[in-house]
Amino acid sequence: MIEKKHLNIANFNCTFGKEHEPLLNHFEDIILPAFRDGIVYKNKRNDNDYLFEGVELSIKNGVFVLMGLFVKKTHLDIKTRYDENGVLVTTNDKIPSDPFSYFIINLKNHRMALVKNQKGSPTVSDFDRTASFILKTFVNNHNASVDKNEKKLPRPNLNVVTIPYEGKIEEELKKVKKIEKAVLRFYPLNGDISPNGLFNELREMLYEVDSKTGNAQFNNPKNHKKMGDILKDTKGTVKPTLKVIYGNGAARTLRDKDFSESTQIDIDDNLPFHENADIISSKVINQQEYNDTSEENNNIYSKFFSKLESLFNNK
Numbered sequence: 464m465i466e467k468k469h470l471n472i473a474n475f476n477c478t479f480g481k482e483h484e485p486l487l488n489h490f491e492d493i494i495l496p497a498f499r500d501g502i503v504y505k506n507k508r509n510d511n512d513y514l515f516e517g518v519e520l521s522i523k524n525g526v527f528v529l530m531g532l533f534v535k536k537t538h539l540d541i542k543t544r545y546d547e548n549g550v551l552v553t554t555n556d557k558i559p560s561d562p563f564s565y566f567i568i569n570l571k572n573h574r575m576a577l578v579k580n581q582k583g584s585p586t587v588s589d590f591d592r593t594a595s596f597i598l599k600t601f602v603n604n605h606n607a608s609v610d611k612n613e614k615k616l617p618r619p620n621l622n623v624v625t626i627p628y629e630g631k632i633e634e635e636l637k638k639v640k641k642i643e644k645a646v647l648r649f650y651p652l653n654g655d656i657s658p659n660g661l662f663n664e665l666r667e668m669l670y671e672v673d674s675k676t677g678n679a680q681f682n683n684p685k686n687h688k689k690m691g692d693i694l695k696d697t698k699g700t701v702k703p704t705l706k707v708i709y710g711n712g713a714a715r716t717l718r719d720k721d722f723s724e725s726t727q728i729d730i731d732d733n734l735p736f737h738e739n740a741d742i743i744s745s746k747v748i749n750q751q752e753y754n755d756t757s758e759e760n761n762n763i764y765s766k767f768f769s770k771l772e773s774l775f776n777n778k
Contacts, residue, residue: 474699480617483651497601512536523744572756591623625723
């Protein structure tokens with residue numbers, strides 16, 4: 464049956480070690496095997512388990528991609544139901560449920576498409592936490608198993624951030640009476656070049672002081688339009704957090720997901736995974752947010768193209 468699903472675009476920004484090596488430097492020895500390793504992330508806050516299923520290297524729209532299913536193992540609590548006599552009774556039933564999302568990571572520019580299969584399917588934020596845990600666990604397990612004289616794998620630094628949409632930013636900030644505080648968290652980029660010169664300078668300082676992340680904080684910025692322009696320029700290269708007050712006095716914290724836009728896509732649940740992956744790819748090929756590629760991204764991809772080709776042909 465064909466149903467409308469929600470699609471989000473995010474930046475899968477992953478670097479490795481103190482030198483902030485780009486993702487493709489360790490695609491073969493870390494990214495691909497870690498995603499296939501069967502490691503489960505147990506979220507203690509919501510008692511759900513998260514894992515990747517059916518992960519593979521593929522080609523979509525002429526570009527190598529990493530794709531698969533992102534599964535959330537959960538349960539539904541049934542507290543009340545009608546019995547056979549039509550009487551509402553109290554129960555304590557738990558029904559297992561395993562909603563999933565499709566994911567496709569473009570290896571040319573590390574933009575990611577995530578499509579939620581149903582209500583309750585895991586989100587981009589869930590993906591960020593799960594992938595970070597799985598990559599770190601894989602590297603730690605490997606390094607603990609090798610001889611002390613053998614070369615160890617570098618530690619991953621992953622940030623998965625939804626891409627902001629210009630219209631959504633304007634829509635959200637129009638509702639805001641006051642921005643109490645805006646914090647922009649930045650981190651080493653994987654081949655991207657931020658159009659904001661200040662953030663590029665701050666990132667250079669990360670290298671100098673050997674730090675993974677840093678923050679730029681603006682207290683009570685009154686020029687909301689300029690604040691919005693800064694958010695538009697980030698293009699998923701910064702994690703924003705804005706503490707705001709609305710006209711009715713309500714307070715809220717806005718994050719990157721609040722400035723992103725979920726588009727709809729028709730998916731047939733009866734089709735095999737690969738066919739639905741083709742449908743998703745045909746949708747995102749027309750979205751600039753998914754296809755933005757810096758010159759440095761192109762150079763890195765060209766450097767590793769033959770290795771990706773060999774991996775694909777030998778899978």
